[in-house]
Amino acid sequence: MKVSYYPGCSLESSARDYQESIDGVCKRLGIELVELEDWNCCGATAAHSLNHRASIELPARNLVIAEKAGNDLVAPCPMCFNRLKAAEKALLREPGRYRYAIEGNTRTWDLADFMARPEVLDVMASKVTNPLEGVRAVCYYGCMSSRPPEITDAKDCENPMSMDLIVRRLGGVAIDWSYKTDCCGASHVVDRPDMVFKMVGRLYERALEVGANCIVVSCQMCQANLDVYQDKIAAELGMAVDLPIVYFTELMGLAMKEPGVATWLARHFVDPVRLFEEQDLLAKRGV
Numbered sequence: 001m002k003v004s005y006y007p008g009c010s011l012e013s014s015a016r017d018y019q020e021s022i023d024g025v026c027k028r029l030g031i032e033l034v035e036l037e038d039w040n041c042c043g044a045t046a047a048h049s050l051n052h053r054a055s056i057e058l059p060a061r062n063l064v065i066a067e068k069a070g071n072d073l074v075a076p077c078p079m080c081f082n083r084l085k086a087a088e089k090a091l092l093r094e095p096g097r098y099r100y101a102i103e104g105n106t107r108t109w110d111l112a113d114f115m116a117r118p119e120v121l122d123v124m125a126s127k128v129t130n131p132l133e134g135v136r137a138v139c140y141y142g143c144m145s146s147r148p149p150e151i152t153d154a155k156d157c158e159n160p161m162s163m164d165l166i167v168r169r170l171g172g173v174a175i176d177w178s179y180k181t182d183c184c185g186a187s188h189v190v191d192r193p194d195m196v197f198k199m200v201g202r203l204y205e206r207a208l209e210v211g212a213n214c215i216v217v218s219c220q221m222c223q224a225n226l227d228v229y230q231d232k233i234a235a236e237l238g239m240a241v242d243l244p245i246v247y248f249t250e251l252m253g254l255a256m257k258e259p260g261v262a263t264w265l266a267r268h269f270v271d272p273v274r275l276f277e278e279q280d281l282l283a284k285r286g287v
Contacts, residue, residue: 005033015220021249044079059087060100076111078145116162131171134279139163170255244272
């Protein structure tokens with residue numbers, strides 16, 4: 001299976017663990033990711049608040065490249081996905097207004113939704129040799145991959161299920177909770193850390209209340225806010241947290257015994273290795 005691939009900026013820098021896990025599990029699943037030739041930044045997170053035309057034309061250029069390639073387009077970053085979809089809608093709704101034009105004959109996918117299609121889930125399940133017994137996860141989607149539905153085309157924007165389905169196929173428990181699409185505050189952690197800490201602290205509280213031992217994400221901004229600042233947030237709010245924040249692709253690699261998984265997990269601030277060793281999923285099984 002061949003698809004065009006838009007990595008976005010952070011997967012080549014701060015989110016290298018996400019990128020490497022995507023590469024590893026896609027090879028296992030027989031998915032060939034063809035990186036868009038000469039792709040450019042999609043404009044997230046600031047372009048839409050500064051210049052409307054730029055916010056459409058930056059991602060639109062990537063859509064033109066993808067359409068010429070002739071394959072569906074996959075974006076692992078929910079912010080990138082959202083901007084690509086916003087540009088797609090604008091170009092098709094108002095042809096001639098922008099410098100780029102598309103026919104609309106290729107589909108843009110959020111990576112988690114792409115991986116949660118039944119045919120991919122079946123292949124995934126057949127590759128599991130290290131079922132994730134003992135993993136009790138809440139799946140945190142954030143606010144960009146499914147909303148607003150008129151942009152994302154999400155069927156259930158308030159209760160997305162892609163990562164839940166994946167965790168269950170990997171042998172883990174995906175716990176239902178009501179905060180899977182709450183905002184983490186995103187880049188406001190720079191200018192309003194007080195606000196972000198309260199928002200993220202509430203996510204920790206609710207995850208612990210339902211008995212989760214980790215939080216699964218698909219967004220590198222969400223991952224950073226929940227992982228990098230966890231000790232500081234817990235201290236400021238007087239909480240005991242210790243919740244690893246892992247990408248769903250890292251769990252896929254763990255369940256399929258992908259050799260690089262220990263390296264990906266070692267880059268996290270809140271150590272997930274200890275959790276998986278305690279559950280006999282990592283060192284003791286030779287992953």
